[in-house]
Amino acid sequence: MDSALSSPSAGPGANTGSMYLSGENQTLVKLLVAGPFGVGKTTLIRALSETPPLHTEEVMTQTGAIVDDLAGVREKTTTTVAIDFGRLTLPGDMVLYLFGTPGQKRFRPLWQDIARGALGALVLADTRRLADSFEVMDIVEEAGLRYAVAVNTFPDAPQYDVEKLREALDLHPETPLVMCDARDREQSVDALIALVGHVLAHTPEENPNP
Secondary structure (H helix, E strand, O other): OOOOEEOOOOOOOOOOEOOEOOOOOOEEEEEEEEOOOOOOHHHHHHHHOOOOOEOOEEEOOHHHHHHOOOOOOOOOOEEEOOOEEEEEEEOOOEEEEEEEOOOOHHHHHHHHHHHOOOOEEEEEEOHHHHHHHHHHHHHHHHOOOEEEEEEEOOOOOOOOOHHHHHHHHOOOOOOOEEEEOOOOHHHHHHHHHHHHHHHHHOOOOOOOOO
């Protein structure tokens, strides 16, 4: 998808139903779900997607365990090796295409390709490993994408005041920060709505009479 925003009209014979978009005009938005290794990107897309999500996970090997830091995620046995993909329709005929991107350094070229045409990114963070989020936020900022941060509330993760988290993550005052259990669909939707609202608030309106 090369365009972040578009409003196509489905042609004759377009399929409808849970697997297909309706024939009405809809606004299509490409968003990234980014974050460090093991932060819950796959889980969030699985919770959100209205279609069977695409996952490209593989079982971790001993070699991979040497490359990827398992501190704080010792129970993790798989890792995303390409992308996760899901789709979510919001009220008002806005359709979100969600691309989960690997958080490891070695996947940076792939990340840059996936980011093409994206309107924004939801960056997941883990309070057990906050420092791991800085590199991801740097990549998002280098790509010129606006983003929101969703702190995934793992059961054993320490809890902090939101303002302290903002300070620890060195977030711009306008950057949304939300708490979110990636397994919970409602909380995950709220996180995406915060991102979409932030992105659209800073998207120049198209001039109908260029």
